[in-house]
Amino acid sequence: MVRNGSRNEAALEGASAYPSTRIGRSNSQRAGSSGTGTNHGERIDCSSPGSLRAGSYHHGFSIRCLCSLSAIFSMEMAAWKLHSTPCLDVTYHTMQHHPLFFLCSLTAMVVLASPALDEIPLVRPQKHGAFFSAIPVVDLSMPFSAEALVKACEDVGFFKVINHNVPMDVVQRLEAEAVKFFEMPQVFKEASGPADPFGYGNKRIGPNGDVGLVEYLLFGITSKPLSYTSMSFLEEPSACLFGPALSEYLLAVKKLASDVLELIAEGLKIEPGDVLNRLVTDEQSDGLFRLNHYPRCPLLERLNRSWTGFGEHTDPQIISVLRSNNTTGLQISLKNGSWVSVPPDQESFFIVVGDCLQVLTNGRFKSVRHRVLANGSKSRVSMIYFFGPPPAEKIAPLSQLMGEGEQSKYKEFTWGEYKKAAYKSRLGDNRLGQFEK
């Protein structure tokens, strides 16, 4: 197997390719715009490489102050408006992605000024933060993998697949292109945004006020060629390898998703064998692809705290196929409500059971709640292909799975209707709730 993580990780974590800049802000200066006020405090690199944001930040922000020698000040975001703050001196060092500004001196360290955003939640450290070694691993080349997949879907709603037949060089090529994109100057990246829902997004997730320490690219994947996406960066000569790398990856991962769903149907002993996988291979299937980048942030690491990278949620689709570089952060919620960390494995794929598969199995499989925590120690790059059915497809329990007299637990809906409702919800909402009988 090709080891593909190290070069790209190093690239995102290396010294900035762009100049670091110090900014002193006064009430007349908006965060993120360059200024000339007083500067002090040590420089803390809390970003991936990239140039200084030229955009405008203008909303409320949250500040947490941590003073040296154990005193902790907390100033709440809502009360502060940058333009009404008398003067806030910050050291700004290539922090184009982050809602965090840090001023660290012997007496005070000011943390976090979030541009145009609500507060990104701090996640309480967990006592049992150890890796959960019991995340099911299914070897697709083994006999009985079909039964193992069903058990994993029933027990956890999340599992790792190995011997998946996706060539590592395909993964590597796309990861390299993703790293290259996220290293680009902020203005360049933002030309492909905002994500509404597709495009480049930075910290804002979805349309309803969710935020996280993440930047991303979100693509709609249909049978139309990629050139239909409105992302301007794809037209740049520097991104000429991105499109081909993405197409190649999507093809290979779609085959994996189709294989997994075919095996699940086999394990469930339902006919016809393509009853599940046809939903994701249909011409009209409604896929999404997401590249997430959770930047490195040494100060967060030093604080030994975790912040929300991507808040807890279930994926609305049938299944999602996730792969990341060799960086921790992903957690899943078990049936007993505890959160467990998923040990990263850059050569494997993780399968996430989505809401639609829960409904198709009348609740026998549960869509898994999951989240990403950012502790700042390493930058995380993840790629997730979300497999949705055609918009007109009725999502209801498969008759082949219903016992005698068994009733559907859900009202009938089409994927199009569910998706519409999903986009009205907050990330952490129980989206299936309104469709339960």
Ligand SMILES: C=C1C[C@]23C[C@@]1(O)CC[C@H]2[C@@]12CC[C@H](O)[C@@](C)(C(=O)O1)[C@H]2[C@@H]3C(=O)O
């Ligand atoms: C807050 C939101 C983001 C999301 C759309 C939504 O309104 C609720 C579902 C969210 C989610 C979670 C899984 C995937 O990352 C995603 C692409 C999806 O299909 O549903 C996101 C949506 C998004 O980021 O647009």
Ligand SMILES: O=C(O)CCC(=O)C(=O)O
């Ligand atoms: O970035 C990750 O590892 C997971 C993100 C996720 O769950 C999502 O995009 O739906």
Ligand SMILES: [Fe+2]
């Ligand atoms: Fe997800």
